[in-house]
Amino acid sequence: MRKLVATVLSLFIMAFATVCFAETYEMVYEAPNFTEGLKNDQALSETFSTPYGLLKVQARKLWQAKSENQLHFIVWLDDQRLDDAHYPKVNYGYTLRVFKNKSNSDLFYSLESIDRAMLFGYSPANKKLEIYIDSMNYAHENGAYPYIVALKNGDLILAFEKSGKSKRYRFNWDAKKNWFGYSDLGAGWSSINRDKQTR
Numbered sequence: 001m002r003k004l005v006a007t008v009l010s011l012f013i014m015a016f017a018t019v020c021f022a023e024t025y026e027m028v029y030e031a032p033n034f035t036e037g038l039k040n041d042q043a044l045s046e047t048f049s050t051p052y053g054l055l056k057v058q059a060r061k062l063w064q065a066k067s068e069n070q071l072h073f074i075v076w077l078d079d080q081r082l083d084d085a086h087y088p089k090v091n092y093g094y095t096l097r098v099f100k101n102k103s104n105s106d107l108f109y110s111l112e113s114i115d116r117a118m119l120f121g122y123s124p125a126n127k128k129l130e131i132y133i134d135s136m137n138y139a140h141e142n143g144a145y146p147y148i149v150a151l152k153n154g155d156l157i158l159a160f161e162k163s164g165k166s167k168r169y170r171f172n173w174d175a176k177k178n179w180f181g182y183s184d185l186g187a188g189w190s191s192i193n194r195d196k197q198t199r
């Protein structure tokens with residue numbers, strides 16, 4: 001009987017710890033379809049405080065660039081340039097979101113369009129900006145729109161949506177691997193707009 005009570009008590013404590021210390025994400029910034037409103041050679045610049053210093057994100061719409069290089073995306077940490085990349089012109093523009101891991105205050109940055117969604121973050125181990133999630137690497141229905149969002153329950157989700165239904169993947173930070181692990185939550189979910197955090 002004592003072993004049974006001890007086993008049940010252990011399971012209860014593990015379940016309680018999982019609920020109390022579950023990793024949750026909060027969306028702290030959102031600029032929906034911001035490139036649609038940018039004029040030629042105009043930039044969106046934002047600065048965020050991180051555990052590693054001030055991180056500045058700048059996205060500029062280049063006037064004379066070819067359509068495949070029209071968005072110029074630059075990221076600095078304090079005075080060090082971490083990333084410098086070009087992205088193509090897309091219908092409806094790009095959306096930028098910033099998420100905070102509430103367990104350690106790390107920030108992650110998503111850049112998404114109707115074709116692709118990517119999640120970036122600063123890696124102190126590698127001293128560079130990493131692409132942690134790229135929607136192109138996950139199975140989904142052709143023509144589905146990719147979203148990276150934080151849900152109202154704090155889950156970090158990559159969703160592919162088409163005709164009001166979505167396929168979802170949930171991500172959790174693996175501190176040992178310094179990378180995200182994921183779970184395939186399957187298809188048939190309702191629209192991600194019903195469950196995602198808003199500002």
